[in-house]
Amino acid sequence: MADDKDVLRDVWFGRIPTCFTLNPDELTDREAEPYYLLLPRVSYLTLVTDKVKKHFLKVMKAEDVEEMWFEYEGTPLKWHYPIGVLFDLHASNTVLPWNITVHFKNFPDHDLLHCPATSIIEAHFMSSIKEADALKHKSQVVNDMQKKDHKQLWMGLQNDKFDQFWAMNRKLMEYSTEEGGFRYIPFRIYQTMSDRPFIQKLFRPVSAEGNAHTLSDLLNEMLPSAVPNEGEQKRYQVVIHGIEPLLETPLQWLSEHLSHPDNFLHICIIPTPTD
């Protein structure tokens, strides 16, 4: 029990040390110093980078500033993915801190979504929660909640208030005992080299016989290549929140405890580092 609470807390308070460097092509009055920041894993880039913007705007002329966007080693970072997912997917085994380049020009419209205001992030976040609850409870719980409860969920995330968030989120994590779990587990599997952005399918936490599905069951179902066969070396790492849980971890538990605040279980499949 205490372990579960600790797990929740550790998940919520996870941080990634990041170094924001201004794109050298940007026109500046003087040389801009990099800005270091500990980014929360569970939040979104555009929600937590106001200071970065302010920092870099000090050295830039106002007329040169357009919408800020980030890229890592040439890959524009999608702001609507949780930061932890972005890191695990792109830079999980690299040297820390995570070096992100800040751009103010040449916004890649076909790669990234625009994020002009915080309300866009809120809308995206709430739609994720509703989608997850639709999978888990046929949207019953979310619809039973009032508007202020939704607001509480968003405010908890925005202000980094664990207790405030989880006071509401626990309702979304409940299930009736006869079912043994959620209706369907809300998950997304990300891969670096893939034509699809992510894999999301219906998957029950409990098998028809009543056995609890594990992570390996899910992977075998969704991405068999990720699971190493007997005798083979592990080719892929299954990373959730920066850790590799054991494949026999029950899925229901994973969904309850290792979900992101948007109630989805984001799983990253990355190739094992060869060094």
Next chain:
Amino acid sequence: MAAVTVSGGHTVRRSGRVPAVGGGGGSAETWKRHIVRQLKHRDLKQHAMFQDLIRFYTQLLEKSSLAKGILNVRCPPSDSSSLISSLQLQKSTGELAYQVVELQQQIKIKECVLEEQHARLVEEKCQLTAAFYARQELQEQVEQVKTKNGALKLEYDALLEQQRGAETRLREAEDKGGHLLEDMIHLKQRAADRMNNLNERRSRARAVKLQKDLLNSARSKVAVDSSSSAPTSRSASPKSEGRDENTERRGTRLFRSASATSPRIFTSIKELFDRKRRGRSVCSLEEDLMGPVGICLAARVPVRALQVLEAHEQGINAVRFSSSSDLLATGGTDRIIKLWEVRAGLMSHRATLDGSTEGITCVEFDPTGLRVLAASYDKSALLWRLDDSVPKLTLTGHSRKVTAARFSSSFHRVVTGSADRTIRLWDLHRAACVQVVEVASYCSDLVCTENCIISGHYDSKIRVWDTRTMNCLQEVPAQGKVTSLDISAEHRQLLSCCRDDCLQLVDLRRWSNERMCFRADGFKCGSDSTKAVISPDGCFLAAGSADGAVYIWNVSTGKLETRLPDKHSSSISAVSWSLSGEYVVSVDKSRWAVLWSDI
């Protein structure tokens, strides 16, 4: 599980561990532990290591930008933002300077207040020390006063003790005084009781006798003749009520009264007709009359003692032969007078007269021989009738002892001389003092002649007084203190006995010239009241000496005739010569009386 930990117990929707998972209890924990460990590891690597670094970097960045901003103020403000910030800084500096000035002012004010308070504190301290010293002084004074008080208290206590002691002593003395007083009163009471008893007995005896006499006389027949009618009427004259018995007695003596000299009778009748109430007259008519006076033809010088007897209980002071009979009276310190009859060479006790409360100094018979007058130490003279042991009369008035009491020539008068330096004349009918004569000195003895009273005094003078006027006619010097006087039978010669052992005989007719002095070897006057006598015929002088011998001088030769020693063991106080001349009696202080005669 997670839901349970977060909420309390939500019954409808509960997420619990799926029982199927419980199959591998150990494995369930394994993956969880793995996850927990992994999370911890991740955090350590990614979070903790960079946390502080990034924080410090950010702070440094801010500081450097701030410094840059300040530096940029110096330059001509091309940046509006830097200008604004520099202006803001200026404003803040100005404000700060203003605040500094204000604060400095406040500091100054506070310092002033502080100084003032310091000054006040110093003042208060001074006052405190002054008060402290004053208090110490006062305390010392208090101590002094306390010690003084203590000393005073001690003194007071000592005095109190003394006072208490004195009080107790006083009380004791008072108690003793009270006791003594009580004892004295008691004794006096007892004496008075005795006296009362005695008087009662006597009066009872008298009453009884009277009854007997009355009965006898009532029975006896009285021969009454007409010659005695006058006296009878006399006797019927108004007298006091208590005189009935006297009437009867007078009846028996009518015979005698009828033979009285005439002038007396007439004066008595005159008095009767005056209807004078005689009151308590102690002298009846017949007693005013003169009785026959005997004359001695020749006195005989005594040769030897016929009888020596112990006459009284205590010392004898006076002795006197009666002039009309052979009765002898002796009186002394034992307060009684004893009457003796001398017959055939022997003294026999006849009667006792008492009633004096103190010793007798002098005894005299009246010329009739029926009454005895005595002078006493109890400041009174007493008069007895011979047949009555109770004194008929007590003459009081002197303030000291009466040394001599004599019947005056006028019969109802008595002269007393006393140690209180007065001579008093008393009237026997009234029993009162009629005259008091102040004399210069203690009168030791008296004699009476027809017209004068002669008194001898301690100042060695003999004074002669006129009887009627009581003026001092003459003062005759004596050899020394006069102890006694005696007069010869025909009132011609006066004998005075002096303390310097000399007897002096003075001729009364020729005062100044003839004075004979008689001395003798071995004759010493024994006391201040030694009595010397002239013999009834006037030829001899007798006196008792301190050596216990009787000395007899011959008047005509002036020499000692004889000396009678060895019978007295102590000083002789008085001598008396009987009228017949036969006997001489001497008495002394040791209670002895000696009867001398020449037979």
